[in-house]
Amino acid sequence: xxxxxxxxxxxxxxxxxxxxxxxxxxxxxxxxxxxxxxxxxxxxxxxxxxxxxxxxxxxxxxxxxxxxxxxxxxxxxxxxxxxxxxxxxxxxxxxxxxxxxxxxxxxxxxxxxxxxxxxxxxxxxxxxxxxxxxxxxxxxxxxxxxxxxxxxxxxxxxxxxxxxxxxxxxxxxxxxxxxxxxxxxxxxxxxxxxxxxxxxxxxxxxxxxxxxxxxxxxxxxxxxxxxxxxxxxxxxxxxxxxxxxxxxxxxxxxxxxxxxxxxxxxxxxxxxxxxxxxxxxxxxxxxxxxxxxxxxxxxxxxxxxxxxxxxxxxxxxxxxxxxxxxxxxxxxxxxx
Numbered sequence: 001x002x003x004x005x006x007x008x009x010x011x012x013x014x015x016x017x018x019x020x021x022x023x024x025x026x027x028x029x030x031x032x033x034x035x036x037x038x039x040x041x042x043x044x045x046x047x048x049x050x051x052x053x054x055x056x057x058x059x060x061x062x063x064x065x066x067x068x069x070x071x072x073x074x075x076x077x078x079x080x081x082x083x084x085x086x087x088x089x090x091x092x093x094x095x096x097x098x099x100x101x102x103x104x105x106x107x108x109x110x111x112x113x114x115x116x117x118x119x120x121x122x123x124x125x126x127x128x129x130x131x132x133x134x135x136x137x138x139x140x141x142x143x144x145x146x147x148x149x150x151x152x153x154x155x156x157x158x159x160x161x162x163x164x165x166x167x168x169x170x171x172x173x174x175x176x177x178x179x180x181x182x183x184x185x186x187x188x189x190x191x192x193x194x195x196x197x198x199x200x201x202x203x204x205x206x207x208x209x210x211x212x213x214x215x216x217x218x219x220x221x222x223x224x225x226x227x228x229x230x231x232x233x234x235x236x237x238x239x240x241x242x243x244x245x246x247x248x249x250x251x252x253x254x255x256x257x258x259x260x261x262x263x264x265x266x267x268x269x270x271x272x273x274x275x276x277x278x279x280x281x282x283x284x285x286x287x288x289x290x291x292x293x294x295x296x297x298x299x300x301x302x303x304x305x306x307x308x309x310x311x312x313x314x315x316x317x318x319x320x321x322x323x324x325x326x327x328x329x330x331x332x333x334x335x336x
Contacts, residue, residue: 002026002033013052013067015115016309017231017300020057020336022047022065029069029090031143031150031178038148046145046173047335050120051092054233058306058336066176068119073099076181081188084138086181089119093126101209106188107136109209110197112216115227115234119177123167125160129216130194134160136182140167142175151175163238163331194260195219223294231300232291233332236313237271239296240326250324271320271328272296278319288312310334 008025011017023044028034045063049055070088073096077084083105087096093116097108110131111121120126121133122140137160140153159166167175190207192198200215201207225232239260242250247259247267254277260268275295283289287304289312291297298313317328 001029002037003028004037008065010052010057010061010065013049013065014055014057014233015051015053015227015231016056016233016304016332017227018057018304018306018309020306021060023060023062024064025067026064027067027069029071031070031141034066034143034176034178035148035150038143038145048119048123048173048176050089050117050123051115053115053227054120054124054332056233056306056309056332056334058310058334061335068117068176068178070178081186083184083186084181085184086139086179087118088179089117089177091118093117093121098213100182100184101213104186104209105184106186106190106209107131107182107184108133109212110191110194110216112213113220118180122158122177122180123165125163125165127163128220129197130191132160132162133182134158134165136184137180138183139181140177141179141181142177144175146174162241168333224297225291225293225299230291231302231304232297235296235331236298237275237296237316237328238331239271240269240328241266242269242326243267246326250326254324269326274320274324274326274328275316278316278323280316280319285312290316306334306336 005025008022010020010022047061048066068090070090072088074086075083076086094113096118097112100108110129111126114126122137125132125134138155140158142151144151190212192201197215200219201211204211204215244265244267250257258270258273262268272295280290281295287301288308289299289301291299313330320326320328
């Protein structure tokens with residue numbers, strides 16, 4: 001089934017709570033319906049969205065917005081310790097993670113409570129607590145908008161990097177994801193070294209899939225706002241990665257600065273910590289600010305426009321650059 005709407009309001013399709021209107025909004029519930037629509041002759045700008053949890057509309061969208069309602073979770077293969085699981089791009093991400101945990105499949109538990117849908121997990125390469133979706137994705141099925149042709153992307157084809165994939169780069173708005181396949185494990189070691197996750201899991205009685213998921217959910221709820229109550233896009237900025245020599249100099253000047261060494265020798269820094277050190281938690285604004293429990297999260301205090309959020313973000317970036325000499329990049333996708 002396919003549904004087409006004209007002059008469609010996008011307020012309920014972005015967790016930032018920004019007022020915007022799409023010239024045309026297309027919702028599809030099967031690959032066949034999507035292909036049929038595209039073959040009729042699609043012309044114009046396109047935007048593919050999931051749950052809208054990583055979008056910031058700077059204005060109305062003069063084009064067609066596509067939203068998947070393809071559902072379903074199926075096991076494609078079980079071999080030894082491996083389970084290949086395919087999910088429709090419209091499946092709620094956290095519900096998918098919860099389902100996998102209930103089945104006893106390891107891998108996604110650290111990614112609990114991340115907002116959005118399965119298709120967006122491959123676009124954004126969502127990550128948390130030392131795990132990224134790209135670590136587990138083996139295949140992405142998509143339809144090329146120009147020509148309505150089916151495409152299959154291997155993990156290598158996807159070009160996964162920190163909060164990045166081909167679908168955010170060279171393939172941005174050229175493909176519509178229909179399904180994502182993950183390789184999960186029936187038994188695997190838990191990844192608990194990031195932040196206070198290990199401590200929280202121990203408080204809950206030790207490392208089990210259910211306890212790790214519960215711990216992650218509790219930590220996230222304590223640190224991040226509920227989009228139903230406070231408009232936000234989750235983490236607004238990416239944690240910057242710098243050479244080890246730069247990190248060492250910063251550590252000398254700021255001994256309490258959190259730093260996370262990476263396998264390639266570079267070091268990941270905490271954007272939230274630097275933003276907080278610049279005093280942004282104590283800088284009230286009429287419509288925009290940072291969240292009181294996590295400075296990495298920019299919030300809509302009510303009635304904010306996309307332009308106001310962008311201006312605020314630029315001020316934050318400038319202050320961090322001035323104090324620490326480190327540049328910040330936005331994790332959210334700015335539209336318009």
